[in-house]
Amino acid sequence: MATKKSEKPSKESKTKSKEEHKESEIFASCSFSSLGLHATLCDELRERMDFEAPTLVQAQAIPVILSGRHVLVNAATGTGKTVAYLAPIIHQLQEHEPRIQRSDGTFALVLVPTRELCMQVYEVLQKLLHRFHWIVPGYIMGGENRSKEKARLRKGISILVATPGRLLDHLRHTSSFLHTNLRWIIFDEADRILELGFGKEIEEILDILGSRHDASADKEIAESYISDHPRQNVLLSATLNEKVNHLAKISLENPVMIGLDYKKMQPVLSFKDFGSLGSDANYELEHPVKMMSPSNGDFRVPAQLVQRYVKVSCGLRLAVLLSILKDLLERGTSQKPEEQLRQMFVGCKALRLHGNMKQEDRRTAFQAFKTEKLALLLSTDVAARGLDFPKVRFIIQYDSPGEATEYVHRVGRTARLGERGDSLLFLQPVEMDYLQDLEKHGISLTEYPLLKVLDSFPLYNEKRHVKKVLDLESHPWVLLLQKALEAFILAEPRMKKLAITTFCSWVRAYAAHRGELKRIFMVKKLHLGHVAKSFALKEQPSLVGKSFQKETKKRKRDEKQRGLSKKRKFSRKTLRQKI
């Protein structure tokens, strides 16, 4: 859940904040042109994107990618990885003599895990290519019209952004998709692509494109592949872990590592300083590739991000969430009369984004949240990776994220590029061990002053504020709000139905925690009555519980009949289709 609450900064304030950041750890003290990029491209970066200087990761990655080496990039969320790979590709393509044409087909392929990220990278591309009209950007992704995509591929797309499933579909079935000139394959959010279960698809894509460097399998395809250019592959993410190991092995040849902690990677790495780049973060990798283990790897969270947690018993979660949102939306405007504040809260635009929505609705929500000044986005992990919504100030993880990697990417939607940002993680008392799990990855959270915030609210429309209460469970504000919520649900049959459905999905999702996390998020420890209360359901827990239990039993019976493995395969496939 992400909230926005600030005016778009004026150009001066943007420049000012950038100047401040230049001193910090975000920007490099060099120019884009000193990295070897063409003057027109540098102009585009300045004029169209408003980028004065490269970020550190751009300063490190651009020259290396220009040199033609395979690269593995690990840098914090919101540090400018997109331009770090797009700029060198555009530079090389615009230089090509004779000029490339649409009929030459695809030269660069950017693989991304989600549709929204696909659109976002495409938008950046469009801006950067404004003055290089002969280089054609394009995208293909799940949920779009296949035949329209086929027609675009037939005409030719020089730089293609794609989600893996749809790309493979076209590689298999669109004979007019020309990729014999392919020179770059970029895996943006590489670990997520694999986590979604696209491993096999990626291997097949690499085989078809003849870009698998240990291609023991489809050697024939690789050998028959006609290309004048050497291949260059780049893998990027804020969280690289063992899952990327195999992909790195099969797709990167003698890669340069950017941003990886070499001490953690000894003895398989040999240190190689890139002198003029002035960084101690570049390493050359020897075979075999070995990633740091996710259990001891410290993930990169923006230093200026304020990370907090709030401990709330299950039944009060919804009331507390609304209270925190009220505080968030009203903060800084406390001079306004209570009624006006109430209007602000009620009038705040709420948007939703999840994989079960129609593609068109997803697109609308995505664009709307980009442009709205004051808005609340309710989202699943579809929005957790790579999305760059400007001015997101607050990330609330109402439902726990699972692995620490996901935590890092979710909070990474705020505090981008040195901007301020806050994150808040909801935990139930029985889930507090999750904080230790995050600690193992070098992530520390402080406690959110919930009672202090609740105490600041006026009760019963009176000026009188709540007297200091030491216990959340007996806090009059929370009790009052909970009562109001329950009355609302009771009076609205449609809402009640929704709440019951959501209750069931929530418990199912809770039960889906995997591996180590099952120890922390134990479905057995859940009090279903309290869970029901968290959806403002007044019903006897056994009532709601029974219907859920009935459904679970039925599901288990079905699973048994169909065979468990089949079922698992199905759910992963369904998830990928939605993503």
Ligand SMILES: Nc1ncnc2c1ncn2[C@@H]1O[C@H](COP(=O)(O)OP(=O)(O)OP(=O)(O)O)[C@@H](O)[C@H]1O
């Ligand atoms: N050199 C620059 N100067 C100013 N702004 C920049 C620069 N480079 C990138 N940005 C801006 O910084 C933001 C973050 O960039 P980007 O989305 O590429 O980050 P990222 O590292 O890919 O993040 P994530 O890991 O979350 O995907 C974007 O709004 C982008 O426009």
